[in-house]
Amino acid sequence: MRIGELSKATGVDVETIRYYEKAQLLSAPARSDNGYRTYTQAHLERLAFIRHCRALDIPLAAVQRLLTFVDSPQSDCGEIDQLIDAQLARVRARLASMHALERQLMALRGQCTGPHSAAECGILHDLVAAAHGEACVCHQN
Amino acid sequence: MRIGELSKATGVDVETIRYYEKAQLLSAPARSDNGYRTYTQAHLERLAFIRHCRALDIPLAAVQRLLTFVDSPQSDCGEIDQLIDAQLARVRARLASMHALERQLMALRGQCTGPHSAAECGILHDLVAAAHGEACVCHQN
């Protein structure tokens, strides 16, 4: 299978596949006489594994760790749990701060209703007030 | 005020302040005889404004647009509204995908309960199954 076919089969961009090879996530495939990469079914599965992990927003370094577990099935799975837990914690922390952000932006957006000049804009006023250390609607609590 | 004092006054890293100057967000300050940057109160306020926007996760390019409105109070504020709306939309889109992510990771985490080998690990099993195109707990729906 050439790189274009692998790309179509997995939906992963050709450049991204080459990037994974350089980043040592995908083993370098055999080359045909003309220098083209020739992939096997094993490569396809490994790539699908990587993309599935990435769909879960797992960093590439953690994906690499997970791949070593795929390759050594006898090892203890404790670190796998830890990796997923860490990822869950990251996602939850980000989620909480994004919720706060949404509230803050909504409060800020509420400061400006109709069309008028920047000088009269409640949003800008609020952002400038915050810069003076004064209270702002978005960071009141 | 020297850069270290500005840094302490605002809680912004010295390197970040220099970065803002290079990125044209903060105007280049005067220099004292020894070449040290000398900041004014106006710089401090501008920096506080930038950081407040960044706390709302507004991209630096958008912050730069906002700063031009601070400098020209007579202009129409329509674009300000648009900027905040765009930011709110970005945050909400990210929020939705992060919620989905949390659900997926929780389902995946539920596959592994006790300590055992990687070969028996439900998490790894699920990730590999997904790589084979089979159903996985995390992307069932």
Next chain:
DNA sequence: AGAATCCTTGGAGTCACTACAGGGTCAAGC
């Protein structure tokens, strides 16, 4: 005087790609 702290510049590293530039290879059609 020496040490610690501060300041300067410039460049590289982070993450996970993405986008070229400048070439080589191959199959189909004329």
Next chain:
DNA sequence: GCTTGACCCTGTAGTGACTCCAAGGATTCT
């Protein structure tokens, strides 16, 4: 045989918003 177009190769640079470091000069404290 030649052109066209799709594919492939390598290597490098860019993205955003910093962060870190090296190598040196200035200032301040003891």
